[in-house]
Structure formats: C-alpha cells, structure tokens
Amino acid sequence: MFAIWSYDLYPYFCAGKVEGEPDDKGYFKVPSYQTRIRPIAIVSDEVGEMLKKLEHTLRGIKQREVERIEKQGHEEIEKLIGFKIKLRNRGGDGSSG
Secondary structure (H helix, E strand, O other): OEEEEEEEOOOOOOEEEEEEOOOOOOEEEEEEEEEEEEEOEOOOOHHHHHHHHHHHHHHHHHHHHHHHHHHHHHHHHHHHHOOOOOOOOOOOOOOOO
C-alpha cells in the first residue's frame, strides 16, 4: 500500500509506501520519509509507484523551467546593462544559495 498526502511544495503531494497499520489517529509509518503521515488517500502499490514517478517527473520539469526562466531573465538584464553578471547558485529545492 502507498499513502498519498498533501505537501507544501510543488507538485503539492507526496507518495510513499506505508508500513503496518495506522495508529489510533490515522497516521501511517512511511519509512522512505522517516516519518508518520495522515494520508489523503491509500492506493495500491501499482498506483503508488506511478504516482511516485509522476511526483519526481513533475518536480524535475518545474526545476528545469525555473532554470530556463532565470537564465532568460539574466540574459535580458545583461543586454540592458551591457555586461555579464554573476549568477547566484540555486539549491535543488529552489532556494537561493
């Protein structure tokens, strides 16, 4: 069984294989995330694996699009000011670094 739960970063959900039964408050243990969560849905392993792949794919698409937009924006700035600027490195989570 896989649990699906809301998450605060795009694509706004996570999927993980659950271990055991829920506790008395409805929380499942999800070893791959080293936590317990209260799911919005429980799905089969087959559907869970597909959702996990989709989650990973969507995050990658977003990251590549953000990088493309940032590069385009910096190129426009460089055209306006007439010289190259040093780009800040970005972490994989989208935070500046």
